[in-house]
Amino acid sequence: MQDHDGGSPIYLGLSERGARHILHTLTNRFLLVWTGTVFLGLLISYLSTRRTLRRVERITETVARIGSEELDERLPEPAGSDEISRLAKTFNHMLDRIQASVKQLRSVTDGVAHDLKSPVTSVRGTLESALSAGNDEEWRDSVAQAIEGLDRIAALLNTTLDVAEARAGALPMERAAVDLSDVVTQLVHLYLPAMADRHHKVRTDLQSGVKVEADLGLINRTLSNLLENELVHLPPGCQIDIRLGSYQGYAELVIEDNGPGFPPEIGSRVFERFVKGKHSPGSGLGLAFVDAVAQAHGGTVKISGRPSGGATIKLSLPVGEIASA
Numbered sequence: 001m002q003d004h005d006g007g008s009p010i011y012l013g014l015s016e017r018g019a020r021h022i023l024h025t026l027t028n029r030f031l032l033v034w035t036g037t038v039f040l041g042l043l044i045s046y047l048s049t050r051r052t053l054r055r056v057e058r059i060t061e062t063v064a065r066i067g068s069e070e071l072d073e074r075l076p077e078p079a080g081s082d083e084i085s086r087l088a089k090t091f092n093h094m095l096d097r098i099q100a101s102v103k104q105l106r107s108v109t110d111g112v113a114h115d116l117k118s119p120v121t122s123v124r125g126t127l128e129s130a131l132s133a134g135n136d137e138e139w140r141d142s143v144a145q146a147i148e149g150l151d152r153i154a155a156l157l158n159t160t161l162d163v164a165e166a167r168a169g170a171l172p173m174e175r176a177a178v179d180l181s182d183v184v185t186q187l188v189h190l191y192l193p194a195m196a197d198r199h200h201k202v203r204t205d206l207q208s209g210v211k212v213e214a215d216l217g218l219i220n221r222t223l224s225n226l227l228e229n230e231l232v233h234l235p236p237g238c239q240i241d242i243r244l245g246s247y248q249g250y251a252e253l254v255i256e257d258n259g260p261g262f263p264p265e266i267g268s269r270v271f272e273r274f275v276k277g278k279h280s281p282g283s284g285l286g287l288a289f290v291d292a293v294a295q296a297h298g299g300t301v302k303i304s305g306r307p308s309g310g311a312t313i314k315l316s317l318p319v320g321e322i323a324s325a
Contacts, residue, residue: 055084059091072099119156123149159285163292173215173296180210180251180317183219184244191227199237200230206244210251212317214297222293225286226255226313234259238310250299250316258310262303270303290315 062073074092123146130142184206195202212219230240234257241256262270271291287301294301299317306312 052084059084059088063091119149119153123153156285159289163285163288173218175213175215178212178214178216178219180212180219180253181206181208181244183216184223184242184253187220187223187227188242191231194231195240198231198234200234200240201238202240202242204242206242207246210244210246210319212251212297212319214317218293218296222290222315223253225290226253226315229286229313230255230257246319249319251319253315254312255314256306256310256312258306258308261305261309261311271301 074095126142126146126149130139130146185204188202188204192202234240239258241254243252243254243256245252271287287303291301294315294317297317299315301313301315304312304314
């Protein structure tokens with residue numbers, strides 16, 4: 001209230017009606033927006049959950065259909081990178097490994113079953129012959145032949161299992177410092193009489209002091225397989241060159257010959273199990289074992305043809321840090 005020059009007082013006032021109306025309107029709009037937001041959130045959550053459950057259900061149905069005979073089926077892999085997509089990719093990767101293991105197992109069992117038929121039949125025939133033998137000398141000879149046949153079967157089974165374990169990364173090894181030069185020298189001397197019987201000429205060029213960290217038993221078997229391969233598959237009167245050296249952190253053993261080389265039909269599959277030439281007397285496991293042992297030691301083995309005829313096999317093994325005694 002104000003008084004101007006003694007005149008009448010003037011009264012001023014504010015009405016709350018407009019403010020209440022605005023407040024009421026804002027409140028209603030806020031409630032409407034809040035209700036819509038909550039409803040939209042629930043709808044989005046429902047649709048997202050339903051979509052996720054559908055994808056999980058498709059995975060469940062696909063897994064339920066997969067059996068030992070349907071390992072080719074795979075889960076659809078969405079383009080996104082969410083948890084379900086990663087789960088599908090991981091599951092498909094697991095199926096790839098399972099399928100490879102099953103194929104490997106079937107290959108091993110088929111090969112073993114095929115290769116065991118002949119020696120088992122031979123042993124059985126030998127034992128039948130022993131039963132019908134008329135004297136002790138024939139009996140002893142038949143039993144000795146049967147024992148040799150059983151030894152071949154045992155060697156075949158052991159080598160097959162070793163190759164399978166090596167390919168699966170489960171081959172038991174006892175690594176130690178191995179002087180590869182001494183091992184190669186001893187084995188070459190051991191095979192020289194048999195090589196001479198086949199009229200093979202063997203030349204060696206072995207660097208001394210080439211050492212690796214390896215399992216001595218497996219290395220002996222590996223090198224024996226390589227020399228046995230030369231002895232069995234080369235025609236009489238061949239030249240065999242054996243070289244050993246150390247190059248750029250690897251011990252390299254090279255075996256060259258002037259024989260007929262590997263048959264063209266197995267050239268690219270020579271390290272596969274049970275793969276051998278038509279006229280090969282072996283089981284097709286020798287070079288597969290060499291390759292498996294080389295890989296288990298972090299090395300490689302390669303074959304190649306020579307321009308002048310023959311074949312070259314190169315085994316490379318890493319030269320590790322040799323612990324001092």
